[in-house]
Amino acid sequence: MAYRRSLLMEERLANNRDRILTATRKLVAEGGFREAQIAAVAAVAGISTGMIYRYFPSKAELFVEVLGAAVGAEIEILTAIADGPEPAGMRLSAAVTCFVRRALHGPNLAYAFIIEPVDPEVETARIRYRKEFGDVFKAILIDGVEKGELPAQDVDASAACIVGAFTEALVGPIGPTTRNTRDKERLVESVRTFCLRAVGGVTEGEDGHEKLSQTIRTTRKRQTTK
Amino acid sequence: MAYRRSLLMEERLANNRDRILTATRKLVAEGGFREAQIAAVAAVAGISTGMIYRYFPSKAELFVEVLGAAVGAEIEILTAIADGPEPAGMRLSAAVTCFVRRALHGPNLAYAFIIEPVDPEVETARIRYRKEFGDVFKAILIDGVEKGELPAQDVDASAACIVGAFTEALVGPIGPTTRNTRDKERLVESVRTFCLRAVGGVTEGEDGHEKLSQTIRTTRKRQTTK
DNA sequence: TAGAAAAGTGAACACAAATTCAAAAATTGA
């Protein structure tokens, strides 16, 4: 026996994996999945193309992992909001606002996640993730309807509609258009109003709004610094 | 001089073009753009691959034309509804209902039109067409707001949200799932309610509904038999 | 330090599908 993986090596391996993921995320954020070819990822990560296949069985699985990580982060934030003690309408407002705002301000991972054409394997994952988003909203809706805060409705359809609504509203704005903060906030507010009305929540009377905003900020910070 | 395109030939050429389009539409309806490779299209159309390039400069342009024709038909139907004399809320209801119902019952061209991954050139066209759909709804909204039938709102955002909402609601159901008519109608109604509430239209008090349904049916028939 | 095993390389390969084009078949007018 003349070789056994040392602790140092173990670390370097993990490091490599990380660099691949980071490189992919960076490329996707800059130019979508389209720009994240294996050769490019390898170049950015500073390794050879062959290396990538030591860590990921295929490009599709690499993409799925990147997508999953990013979606997971968003889901965590949204879930924190959804699980709060506020009335359903308010939580819904906060969740929509939070998602749209983050998508608008963040790097344009959003475009890739929302609509960019990809191969079917990744697409399947994307649809699954979209459903996950829907489930967060669905939970809020179920709760709201149970407590009589929202009118009875088809929560599955409503949840899907909500995800679709803010998704579509983002597609245009996200692309090359660089809008200023004022425009962005206007869009956020428009989408929020739309969604809230849609499920029969009130749009007026925003008491307690500040408290929830606080929750959002805290959650977001926790997420970013992790 | 020994050859000049005769009338008969002229006809055959046009016929060829038609067969290519029809073949493409058929393949897309059955298996999405993915299944509509040039070779497959040629096979279905009963011609050689080379022929296709005599009529279309590239696969992408062929796709765009097929997409455009299908979208155009839908737009025409929706526009007829949008231009009606009914109150804005009712027209919106009818338009959403009509679109969702047609997508659910028709061949699954809808899948291809809504979410299937395609190359960027076609994607650009799709986004444009989505915007066209949005514009129809926007027109209804503007009118409704002007006449005081709907509350003031960001009509651009609302229109985008509406398109996104019913689109997303369709994505799941459209695929391989074969639902019965009852389920389909339930979904149609759910989406309709969602969208109508979202823009601040009333959901109750559907007087005159039947009259508008009539309009829808007539328009649809005209479209199909054309 | 040797030499066994693993990590790492990147040019070569594979592959699928769009596109081309030289040659064949068909059409037309004289």
Added chain:
DNA sequence: TCAATTTTTGAATTTGTGTTCACTTTTCTA
């Protein structure tokens, strides 16, 4: 029928990437 011209064919070419693998380099133990 013939020759000019166009239409049609489909095998070969092109293209762009993902993936592999024979080889090099590095890491680790005895």
